[in-house]
Amino acid sequence: MDVSVLVTIVVVTALIFDFTNGFHDTANAMATSIATGALRPKTAVALSAVLNLVGAFLSVEVAKTISGGLVDDAAITPAVVFGGLVGAIVWNLLTWYVGLPSSSSHALFGGLIGATWVAAGSDAVRFAKLAEKVLVPALAAPLIAMFAGMVATYLAFRITRRATASRTPRGFRIGQIASASMLSLAHGTNDAQKTMGIITLTMISAGSLPQGSGPPVWVIVSAGAAIALGTYLGGWRIIRTLGKGITDIGAPQGFAAQASATAVILTSSHLGIALSTTHVCSGGILGAGLGTPQAKVQWGTAGRMVLAWIITLPAAGLAGALAGVVAESGTFGTVVVAVVGLAFGLGIYLRSRRDVVGAHNVNDIPVEPIPGETVETTGGAAR
Amino acid sequence: MNINWALLVEVLIVAFSTAVGTVILFSLGVRGWSDHADARAKGGSNVFGVATAAVSFALCAAVVAFGLWIIVAG
Numbered sequence: 001m002d003v004s005v006l007v008t009i010v011v012v013t014a015l016i017f018d019f020t021n022g023f024h025d026t027a028n029a030m031a032t033s034i035a036t037g038a039l040r041p042k043t044a045v046a047l048s049a050v051l052n053l054v055g056a057f058l059s060v061e062v063a064k065t066i067s068g069g070l071v072d073d074a075a076i077t078p079a080v081v082f083g084g085l086v087g088a089i090v091w092n093l094l095t096w097y098v099g100l101p102s103s104s105s106h107a108l109f110g111g112l113i114g115a116t117w118v119a120a121g122s123d124a125v126r127f128a129k130l131a132e133k134v135l136v137p138a139l140a141a142p143l144i145a146m147f148a149g150m151v152a153t154y155l156a157f158r159i160t161r162r163a164t165a166s167r168t169p170r171g172f173r174i175g176q177i178a179s180a181s182m183l184s185l186a187h188g189t190n191d192a193q194k195t196m197g198i199i200t201l202t203m204i205s206a207g208s209l210p211q212g213s214g215p216p217v218w219v220i221v222s223a224g225a226a227i228a229l230g231t232y233l234g235g236w237r238i239i240r241t242l243g244k245g246i247t248d249i250g251a252p253q254g255f256a257a258q259a260s261a262t263a264v265i266l267t268s269s270h271l272g273i274a275l276s277t278t279h280v281c282s283g284g285i286l287g288a289g290l291g292t293p294q295a296k297v298q299w300g301t302a303g304r305m306v307l308a309w310i311i312t313l314p315a316a317g318l319a320g321a322l323a324g325v326v327a328e329s330g331t332f333g334t335v336v337v338a339v340v341g342l343a344f345g346l347g348i349y350l351r352s353r354r355d356v357v358g359a360h361n362v363n364d365i366p367v368e369p370i371p372g373e374t375v376e377t378t379g380g381a382a383r
Numbered sequence: 384m385n386i387n388w389a390l391l392v393e394v395l396i397v398a399f400s401t402a403v404g405t406v407i408l409f410s411l412g413v414r415g416w417s418d419h420a421d422a423r424a425k426g427g428s429n430v431f432g433v434a435t436a437a438v439s440f441a442l443c444a445a446v447v448a449f450g451l452w453i454i455v456a457g
Contacts, residue, residue: 058455128385136386140394148399152406159410163417171413178447186454256406263402266453268394 006078007206009338011199013085015226018195020092021104022052022230025191027238028101028261028281029183032254034362035243038173039180041234041359047177048184049232055188056196056224066201067112068274070130075120079334080112081202083119083324086341087111090323091316093348099237099245099357100308103276108194109134110316115324117317133274138309141264141275142283148260149287156252157293172251179258186265187277188227195223236357242282244365245301247289257281257288279309405446412439 030044039047065073066081088104088111095102109130116124160168196215203209209216215223243249249257261277261284268275282305289297323341326333415435422429 055454132386136391140391144395144398147395148402151399152403155403156406156410159407160414160417163414164421167417167420168413171416172409175409175443182447182450182454185451189454252410255409256402259405259409260398260402262450263405264394264398266450267398267401270453271390271394271397273390273394 003078003206004208006082006334007203007208009334010078010082010085010202013082013089013338014195014198014202015222017085017089017092017108018192018223018226019230020089020096021108021191021195022049022227023233023235024092024096024102024104024230024238025187025277026231026235027242028277029180029187029258031239031242031281032249032257032285033173033176033180034239035249036169036173036176036251036254038176038251038254041236041239041362044180045232045234045359047181049228051181051184052188052192052231053224053228055185055190056192056220056227058185058189059193061193066198067109067116068133070109070126070133071113071116072120072124072126075116075124076112076205077119077328078202078206079327080115080119080324081198082334083115083322083327083337084108084112084320085198086323086327086337087114087316087318087320090319090341090344091312093345095308095312096235096237097348097352099241100305101238101242101278101282102308102312103138103278104191105194105274105276106134106138106309106312107316110313111320111323113313114317114320114322115327118321118325119328134313137268137273137275138279141268141279142286142309145260145264145280145283146287146290148264149257149284150291151287152256152260153253153288153291154293156256157291160252169251172255175255176251176258179255179262182262183258183265183277183281184231186262186269188224190269190274190277192223192227195226196220199223234359234362236359236362237352240357240362240364241301241305242285244363245298246282246285246305247292247295247297249285249288250292253285253288253292253295256291257284260284260287401446405443408439408442408446412436412443415439 026048030048033039034041034044088107091107113125196219199219200215261281264280289295323337327337415432418432419429
């Protein structure tokens with residue numbers, strides 16, 4: 001296949017991944033604000049989308065490696081990147097369908113590692129780096145956020161215990177809007193930049209851009225627009241899980257959870273550890289549930305969420321490996337991967353229409369789906 | 384494998400104190416503002432409440448500004 005055609009395919013796929021990254025992660029910033037009514041659902045996703053877009057333009061620190069050093073860059077070809085991206089997209093769509101907040105970054109890393117592994121062998125994968133930069137932070141992030149969220153929630157309740165009960169939620173809701181906005185902005189800066197990095201480095205490797213150049217303006221604009229559009233469409237299924245499925249969130253818990261998540265993310269990225277926004281935010285919410293006097297935490301949902309965190313990397317890796325090995329085989333293989341990937345996406349979308357979760361019912365408590373039964377919904381066009 | 388435990392502990396300490404500190408400040412602000420609103424409803428005023436709220440929210444705003452600076456400056 002002509003190199004420029006392959007690069008074009010990679011660019012489009014990277015933007016599709018960026019889009020799924022947006023709607024997968026809307027929940028991180030906005031789930032608790034939507035759950036407590038601090039923001040109306042549509043307002044929340046619109047605000048988050050705008051801030052993601054702004055965030056994408058705020059800083060363009062050029063990524064030096066596609067995978068952040070997790071695999072040997074010499075082994076990365078456009079076909080490998082394509083396979084890795086397809087693996088990540090497939091996993092993001094699947095977890096979105098079942099409403100699980102899994103990390104988009106882990107999906108991306110997993111996909112790239114899987115595709116590199118089958119293309120260049122296990123020697124090209126830097127396992128020590130993987131443990132150091134991905135696995136240990138993945139374990140630490142939710143724990144730190146959970147601990148902070150728990151203590152913060154408990155103190156918020158204690159301090160405002162004697163305040164008039166009808167006044168406190170309003171104050172905390174304003175705080176929620178501020179912290180949710182900061183999270184959205186930070187998300188745009190971090191995640192949109194990953195896509196910009198992938199596109200730019202792939203174009204450099206193919207010779208379409210000179211060595212060492214930064215992302216062209218059209219790359220910045222399109223990556224920012226893709227993540228903002230995804231955010232605006234709203235991953236309502238995941239928002240519902242995080243906002244209503246784990247614990248009953250009131251304004252003080254929502255604020256404490258988000259302030260904790262924001263503090264952990266900004267501190268860690270400033271000090272040089274890249275934590276998964278998803279893990280941090282979910283950890284904060286779990287902690288807020290634990291810190292609330294007499295609160296109930298839905299451990300079943302929390303357990304499924306943790307399971308999704310663990311299997312995201314290997315599952316996306318497997319999908320990436322499969323897509324990578326087929327795409328590596330040549331033009332026909334690449335076309336097959338593209339067609340199968342599109343068919344998979346369409347299939348998930350059509351299935352999701354049977355049980356629509358949107359702005360209209362995002363605050364309903366999720367019910368366990370009964371296998372084989374179609375859930376009747378009204379107002380399906382609201383999404 | 385080289386895990387930087389010192390850095391992780393640093394993140395834990397800094398993030399934990401920032402998060403908990405901000406939430407304490409904001410809660411104190413909400414409390415002070417609520418006390419003042421209560422006093423106002425009875426026709427009086429609560430100067431201590433207003434002052435607590437003003438100082439707390441101002442400090443929270445400073446934390447937000449610092450956070451924005453971190454996002455923009457990387």
